[in-house]
Amino acid sequence: xxxxxxxxxxxxxxxxxxxxxxxxxxxxxxxxxxxxxxxxxxxxxxxxxxxxxxxxxxxxxxxxxxxxxxxxxxxxxxxxxxxxxxxxxxxxxxxxxxxxxxxxxxxxxxxxxxxxxxxxxxxxxxxxxxxxxxxxxxxxxxxxxxxxxxxxxxxxxxxxxxxxxxxxxxxxxxxxxxxxxxxxxxxxxxxxxxxxxxxxxxxxxxxxxxxxxxxxxxxxxxxxxxxxxxxxxxxxxxxxxxxxxxxxxxxxxxxxxxxxxxxxxxxxxxxxxxxxxxxxxxxxxxxxxxxxxxxxxxxxxx
Amino acid sequence: xxxxxxxxxxxxxxxxxxxxxxxxxxxxxxxxxxxxxxxxxxxxxxxxxxxxxxxxxxxxxxxxxxxxxxxxxxxxxxxxxxxxxxxxxxxxxxxxxxxxxxxxxxxxxxxxxxxxxxxxxxxxxxxxxxxxxxxxxxxxxxxxxxxxxxxxxxxxxxxxxxxxxxxxxxxxxxxxxxxxxxxxxxxxxxxxxxxxxxxxxxxxxxxxxxxxxxxxxxxxxxxxxxxxxxxxxxxxxxxxxxxxxxxxxxxxxxxxxxxxxxxxxxxxxxxxxxxxxxxxxxxxxxxxxxxxxxxxxxxxxxxxxxxxxxxxxxxxxxxxxxxxxxxxxxxxxxxxxxxxxxxxxxxxxxxxxxxxxxxxxxxxxxxxxxxxxxxxxxxx
Numbered sequence: 001x002x003x004x005x006x007x008x009x010x011x012x013x014x015x016x017x018x019x020x021x022x023x024x025x026x027x028x029x030x031x032x033x034x035x036x037x038x039x040x041x042x043x044x045x046x047x048x049x050x051x052x053x054x055x056x057x058x059x060x061x062x063x064x065x066x067x068x069x070x071x072x073x074x075x076x077x078x079x080x081x082x083x084x085x086x087x088x089x090x091x092x093x094x095x096x097x098x099x100x101x102x103x104x105x106x107x108x109x110x111x112x113x114x115x116x117x118x119x120x121x122x123x124x125x126x127x128x129x130x131x132x133x134x135x136x137x138x139x140x141x142x143x144x145x146x147x148x149x150x151x152x153x154x155x156x157x158x159x160x161x162x163x164x165x166x167x168x169x170x171x172x173x174x175x176x177x178x179x180x181x182x183x184x185x186x187x188x189x190x191x192x193x194x195x196x197x198x199x200x201x202x203x204x205x206x207x208x209x210x211x212x213x214x215x216x217x218x219x220x221x222x223x224x225x226x227x228x229x230x231x232x233x234x235x236x237x238x239x240x241x242x243x244x245x246x247x248x249x250x251x252x253x254x255x256x257x258x259x260x261x262x263x264x265x266x267x268x269x270x271x272x273x274x275x276x277x278x279x280x281x282x283x284x285x286x287x288x289x290x291x292x293x294x295x296x297x298x299x300x301x302x
Numbered sequence: 303x304x305x306x307x308x309x310x311x312x313x314x315x316x317x318x319x320x321x322x323x324x325x326x327x328x329x330x331x332x333x334x335x336x337x338x339x340x341x342x343x344x345x346x347x348x349x350x351x352x353x354x355x356x357x358x359x360x361x362x363x364x365x366x367x368x369x370x371x372x373x374x375x376x377x378x379x380x381x382x383x384x385x386x387x388x389x390x391x392x393x394x395x396x397x398x399x400x401x402x403x404x405x406x407x408x409x410x411x412x413x414x415x416x417x418x419x420x421x422x423x424x425x426x427x428x429x430x431x432x433x434x435x436x437x438x439x440x441x442x443x444x445x446x447x448x449x450x451x452x453x454x455x456x457x458x459x460x461x462x463x464x465x466x467x468x469x470x471x472x473x474x475x476x477x478x479x480x481x482x483x484x485x486x487x488x489x490x491x492x493x494x495x496x497x498x499x500x501x502x503x504x505x506x507x508x509x510x511x512x513x514x515x516x517x518x519x520x521x522x523x524x525x526x527x528x529x530x531x532x533x534x535x536x537x538x539x540x541x542x543x544x545x546x547x548x549x550x551x552x553x554x555x556x557x558x559x560x561x562x563x564x565x566x567x568x569x570x571x572x573x574x575x576x577x578x579x580x581x582x583x584x585x586x587x588x589x590x591x592x593x594x595x596x597x598x599x600x601x602x603x604x605x606x607x608x609x610x611x612x613x614x615x616x617x618x619x620x621x622x623x624x625x626x627x628x629x630x631x632x633x634x635x636x637x638x639x640x641x642x643x644x645x646x647x648x649x650x651x652x653x654x655x656x657x658x659x660x661x662x663x664x665x666x667x668x669x670x671x672x673x674x675x676x677x678x679x680x681x682x
Contacts, residue, residue, distance in 0.1 A: 028527075061501075064522040066367060077529055082522035084370045084530045087393045090363035093355060097367025097375070098522060100351045101325050105371060105523050123363070126356040277351060284346035292347035293319070293486055294304065 017054065019047060026050040026060060028080045035074060039233030041218035044192035045139060046075050048216075052202035064105045066094040068120060070112030071145040071220070081108070089120020092127040095134045103274040106206065107134045114144055117153040117173050125182035128211045132273040135205045135212045138175060141220040149223030160227040179213040180266045186212035187266040192219065193240035194262060201264060210272045217244075217260055304483045310475040311336035313445045314404055314468065315344055317452030318376050320486040323402065324350030325375040327364035329357055329383060332416040333472035334406035337378035358383040362390035365401045369394075370530055372521030374456055378404035380472070381414065384423055384430070391465050392431030395556060396532040398507065398519070400459035400466075400494055404452070407471040407586075407637075409665050418665030419473035421586055424641035427467050428615045434553060436560035437615040438567060439467040443589040445479040451612070457492040458567070462560055463516050469614055471637070473587045473667065494519050501525040511541070513555045514562040560616060568618035571610040574600070575625040578607030580677055581632040581655075583622060583646050585611040588635050588668055595635075595673035604677060611642075619649035626650055631680050635660040635668045656680060 023031050027050065036042045053060065063081035067073045069088035076083040084094050095109040109127075116124045116138040127134055143152040143161050151161040151168050154175065158167045176187045186208040190198035198216060205212035219225060219236035230236045245255055247263035285292055308316070314337055318326075326345050328338035338354070345352040351368070355361040358379050365375035379387060384405050394401050405427065409418035428437040438458050442448040452468055459466040497504045497518040507528045510517045520526020535548040543551060560567070573593060575581060580599060584592035589610045599606035609625040611618055626632060632655050634643040643659040650657060658680060660672050 028529075061525040061527060062523055064371065077531075080527060082370070082520075082527050082529075084367060084397070084399075086366060086397060086530070086532050087359070087363060087389055090359060090390065090393075093360035093363035094367035094370075096353065096355070096360075097325065097327060097364035097369075098371045099367075100353055100364075101368035101371040101373040101375070102523055122356045123360050126360070277346070277353075281346040281349060284343070285349070288347040292344075292349070 017051065022047065022050045022054060026053045026080055027078055029078055034078060036071070037222050039221060040071070041141070041192040041220070041236075042072055042075060042139065044195055045198070045216050045218050046078060048192070048195050048198040049137065049202055050079070051199040052206060055199065055203045056207055058106060058206070062104065062106055063108060064098045065108050065110060066091040066098065067110045068112070068115040069146060070114055070139070071141065072110055072112050072139040076110055089115045089118070090123060091115055092120060092123035092134070092136060096127055096130070096132055099132050099134050100274055100277065103133070103278070108206065109134055109136045111136055111138045113138060113140045113154040113175070114152050117175055117178070125178070128179050128182040128184035128213065130273040131183065131185050131210045131270050133210055135208070135214070137202065138213065138215050139218045140175065140215055141218050142224045143220075145220050145223055149220070149227070159224070161224065175215045176213070176265050184213045184266065185210040185268050185270050186264070188213070188264045189215040189217070189260065189262050191217035191240040191244060191260060191262065193237045194244065197262065204264065210270060303485065306481055306483055307478055308445060308481045309336060309478050310445045310448050310470065311406070312340050313449040313481055314452045314470070314475070315340040316483060317449040318402065318456060319344060319348055320449075320484070320489040321374070321453040321456035322491050323374045323376045323456055324348065325365060325368035325373045326350070326352050327355050327361040327368070327375070327377050329355055329361050329379065331380045331383045333408055333419070333476055334378045334380040334383070334404065336475065337404055337406065358386035359390055362387045362394070362401065362403070366390065366394050366397070366399045369399050369401055370522055370528070372524065374400070374460065376402040376404065376456070378406065380406045380408045381410045381423065382412070384426060388426075388430035392433060392435060393532040394465040395431060395435045396433070397530045398463040398517075398556070399530060400463055402452070402455045402459050402466055402468065404468045404470065406475045407469070409663065415665055417472070419471045419587070419637065420663065420665060421471055421588065421637040422641070423469065424614060424638065424645070427469055434557060436464060436557045437467065438462065438464065438560060438613075439469045439615040440569070440612060441469040441586045441614050442474065443586055443610060445474065445477060446481045448474060449481060449483065453489055457490070460494040461492045461516070462563075463494055463519060464560060469586070471586050496520065497526055501527070508552070510555055513551070513558040515555065516559050564616045565620070567613055567616055568621060569612035570618050570621040571612060572621070572625050573608040573610070575607035575609055577605050578625070578628060579630050580604055580606040581626050581629040582606060582608045582673065583611065583632060583634045583642065584608065584636065585614060585642065588637060591668045591670045591673060592635055594670035595677070598670055598674050599677055604681070606677065617645055617649070622646060622649040623653070626653065626655055629655050631656040631658070631677070633658055633660060633673055633676050633680070635673050637662050637665070637668070639663060
């Protein structure tokens with residue numbers, strides 16, 4: 001459980017740990033089997049996620065993942081945990097079922113920006129509202145990569161995609177603000193350029209008791225970058241480097257303008273859903289006088 | 303044994319509890335709301351969980367998540383909600399994840415008459431999801447049977463690792479009747495096949511060697527680290543296959559694992575069909591007017607019989623042909639415009655039997671007199 005993990009979170013991440021060692025412990029297949037595009041940010045994000053598991057010394061047999069559709073969704077298959085790779089956007093709902101059915105599981109819901117903010121937006125905001133102890137990791141690649149680079153709810157205004165050939169006419173979501181508004185108790189943002197920082201916030205999110213949301217800025221130089229003047233992976237890493245600012249209490253509004261604000265943006269403890277539900281089980285069992293399993297006239301209970 | 307006055311919805315919930323369901327996720331919808339209401343009271347009493355989700359896709363998805371975590375899971379809905387759930391039903395079929403769905407039928411299409419009962423999801427229950435899907439759907443005719451068929455739906459979902467549907471109607475779910483409930487400890491319950499070997503030898507939940515196999519399913523948190531996937535080619539145990547062969551094998555197996563048991567799954571009840579010139583085929587609540595019509599016809603010297611379908615899917619076509627052996631005509635009374643009649647016509651193709659229906663889409667139950675009048679009309 002998260003509380004146990006939190007007390008174990010003493011070992012510092014070793015940013016120099018050998019990737020093969022990490023994969024052996026936290027992965028399911030050797031690194032050469034990873035099928036991300038060359039230079040894709042997802043490999044860096046997966047590395048950070050495995051380092052976060054390592055930092056927390058997590059027993060991977062007690063980790064359950066949920067995922068939907070997107071470039072990222074293959075990541076669940078590369079990690080040495082139980083996974084339900086189901087419908088597009090339903091990850092947060094599947095994760096809710098897993099965690100409530102077995103609160104001892106550490107539940108990680110990998111999502112794309114299409115999952116979190118478009119087709120599965122409803123599930124994600126309601127998981128946040130419930131404050132169920134699930135970590136949503138949202139990989140933001142500015143659109144739909146798996147289908148070839150169409151615009152989505154995170155595509156920057158004016159940028160070019162397969163379905164915005166004249167420039168994106170819509171405004172994107174600020175996913176973190178949305179999740180704070182929905183009641184998420186832990187919200188953070190980082191980028192794959194800031195790999196050590198990303199590892200740190202992922203570990204903190206997984207250890208957090210309650211709903212945690214991490215937006216991972218994960219570049220797609222192949223589909224978005226090349227249409228927007230950044231055709232190489234390094235172009236986009238530099239873009240994250242030059243356009244990010246770390247959140248501090250004194251950060252002025254004008255300093256945030258047009259930047260990716262990184263860091264833990266919101267943290268506010270609130271009763272966790274499965275713990276609250278455990279109280280309901282006790283109350284209901286007491287009212288049933290230990291006769292729950294015998295046929296009751298439930299008409300009176302409803 | 304305990305004797306209780308139970309609402310249909312209540313009997314369904316009690317059946318689920320007796321069968322070991324300990325997780326319910328739902329979204330309110332008339333006339334299935336009562337199932338959610340009873341479950342919200344009952345699940346925590348028995349150490350289970352109830353959660354009200356944000357929509358029907360979420361309800362079914364949460365039930366799938368719970369099922370993967372090793373807990374028997376259920377949800378319920380009605381027409382428009384069932385339509386929304388089709389996506390997730392398809393995923394549960396593909397991922398071979400047991401979930402029980404209760405559909406309490408109401409009038410449609412669209413919002414229709416929410417409080418009006420109907421039997422309009424006969425075809426949707428099987429053909430709703432995309433792709434070639436197997437389906438197990440059972441339909442009770444009485445409240446006591448609703449208890450037992452819910453137990454069966456849970457058991458079959460687990461044994462065959464596939465979603466099952468209890469196809470009932472507002473007319474039954476909202477009625478009350480005196481029901482004799484068994485001691486729940488004595489109800490026969492089935493479990494999903496689970497892996498027995500060392501976790502290191504367990505590759506994935508789709509290791510099947512034959513087209514009818516139901517492979518072991520490692521629950522989350524047990525060390526078996528299943529990857530449940532609802533897309534892509536399912537890897538097969540020890541077999542060297544091209545990706546095309548593997549895709550063919552897995553798609554065929556999904557259907558064959560149910561189809562191979564068609565005879566034991568296709569449950570029916572035959573009343574006086576041995577010598578029947580006239581066959582009534584009915585299911586759910588509309589069995590009752592069909593039986594009454596049979597008695598009225600017999601009193602008039604017309605040899606009528608009834609075949610009641612307990613199983614809707616897989617469709618009991620063999621039983622229909624058997625019951626229609628001497629029949630000259632068949633009448634299908636149903637609360638829709640002829641969905642079951644189409645299936646009966648298909649089952650009796652080439653037999654020369656004249657088939658017609660008595661159809662109500664006004665949410666009023668069909669009367670025995672109407673069925674008898676149709677019979678006499680056809681005999682004339």
